[in-house]
Amino acid sequence: MTIRDVAAAANVSVGTASKALNGQGRLRPETRRRVTEAAQRLGFAPNVLAQGLLGGRTYTVGLLTTDSFGRFSIPVMLGAEDALGAGQISVFMCDTRDDPDREQRYLDRLISRRVDGLIVTGRRIEPRPAVDVGRRFPVVYAMTQPLEGDDPAILPDDEGGGATAAQHLLDIGRRRIGHITGPERFLAARKRATGLSHRLTDAGVPFALADVLYGEWSERWGREAARILLDTSPDTDAVFCGSDQIARGVGDGLRALGRRIPDDVALAGFDNWAPMALGADPPLTTVDVCLEQIGRLAGQHLLAAIGGETVRGLRTVPARLVVRESTRAGGHSGSG
Amino acid sequence: MTIRDVAAAANVSVGTASKALNGQGRLRPETRRRVTEAAQRLGFAPNVLAQGLLGGRTYTVGLLTTDSFGRFSIPVMLGAEDALGAGQISVFMCDTRDDPDREQRYLDRLISRRVDGLIVTGRRIEPRPAVDVGRRFPVVYAMTQPLEGDDPAILPDDEGGGATAAQHLLDIGRRRIGHITGPERFLAARKRATGLSHRLTDAGVPFALADVLYGEWSERWGREAARILLDTSPDTDAVFCGSDQIARGVGDGLRALGRRIPDDVALAGFDNWAPMALGADPPLTTVDVCLEQIGRLAGQHLLAAIGGETVRGLRTVPARLVVRESTRAGGHSGSG
């Protein structure tokens, strides 16, 4: 099924058929109709590769992730696809699994496929070595940033997220606030802690960064840390956690020590990871960094760059607080 | 950067350059070297689109999911990419979000891009309307099956998974076994229940399908169902759940009613969803349907089909039991 078959069936030349199908040039309406009809009847679909060969654009982009398309890249990916798909752009999946060799192979492939652009995603916001694609096509980073160069990068607002959570806990009247989070080597963990600390300090509520309980991104750590925290500060009336998983553990730990949530201790998480946050009893108040929005923005920036605009540097997406029963006075603290 | 530039730089014709780069024909080693060197120096990467135009193959496939690339499609996708990526095949992401219009648009695009094949994934194993791509390229279904036609489909072994769980609970000496699962309208839920029921009945342990507690795929339902179950059968010594999320809820519910896990009641889930199963206290024994293996098989079948082999009909991937503390005598039933 080529445009030649269509042209033949409509009794016109391929040139005319092309014009008819693309709405170009000056054609008799009747001719146009005849061609369109033939194409329809034959089930003709233009070969985009051939089109791309001429036009220089392929209407494809690569989406490269180090995260095995996990919990963080997926929403980013969806947002990006949203922005790009609307522009009729198809997306190539490239999952490096954190292996530099795999990454290089993917980059080579993408270059050979003449993609119009590339989005690089990660699980961690730490700067990573920039991908090297020469000046062949624009690159946008999402949820990560390049160590070298000033290609655009879209990042979550971890610090702002921490501050927002702090404000909320202040707003509901809590003053003895603990913070339990992931490993200190994670920039995201440090930023969230900083955001919290600054806001509390600004409000005149005592909080020392030294009191932050750094550990792992796991429920188990949450359970353990809850004990440690109450040991040190038995009068704690709120805990902000660096992830929803940790918050789940903290919740279980606190309950095991006889505290009711939110009546005795208010509990807030981070990520708004639905199965975790909604499955908790009571459901978790949490900070949503709006991953999908990050992806959407990355997609839009990439489209702009492909269109010739120069976009440079970092950009941060505001976080959003999602209030649920774990910090709400009315929240029933059920049986779990 | 085209092959012409390379040819010019190496002082040969494009034809010769092509042969040199592809290892075809009879060439003086020195010429071959000169060309390769020039290509290297110029950073030449062949335009795969142009190659595809000649060869008729594009070395691309589509991966179409109705699941928004969620928890189930991702592993499947990774497995598929594994199988395909090795064959130098690039994968187009197509996320229909359960919208028939979107799906049709993606199919049109894939056809226009002349993909060599297509994998269709879903979140549910229920048969779905077959995708219509004429005889343009082969289609393989993974985690779902076509309502019409006999295109190959790779499915999890839900029934076998249920049976395996049953056997394990019998093996550890439990005889009064409850089953709490998702909505009855889910084929997967019914199959898991059937597998459990058959195995128990075969072993002479009483179990009526009518006693299955169908509900939702949520922790909340698990908590509620635990109460219902103990109300009816206070001497229950094991519960098999249709998902890890439900199992989490059931665990919390049982504990709230004073039961220890696994000492009083053994608890098994389904999915082996790491964050849920490992985060639980004690960690959950669960059934893994090996999603990644399903994807890998789908990829392999697709490759075979692209290669001209005819592959037809359903194929099931065995499930795997993952034993953890929630069904182990030695398991500590901690504080949560």
Added chain:
DNA sequence: GTGAAAGCGCTAACAG
């Protein structure tokens, strides 16, 4: 208005 022809980047067949 429509057709013929050139050419996108590449490979394969055939000369030389």
Added chain:
DNA sequence: CTGTTAGCGCTTTCAC
């Protein structure tokens, strides 16, 4: 051994 030519499917001048 290497160069020339044709052509993959399509679009875009440029004649007629």
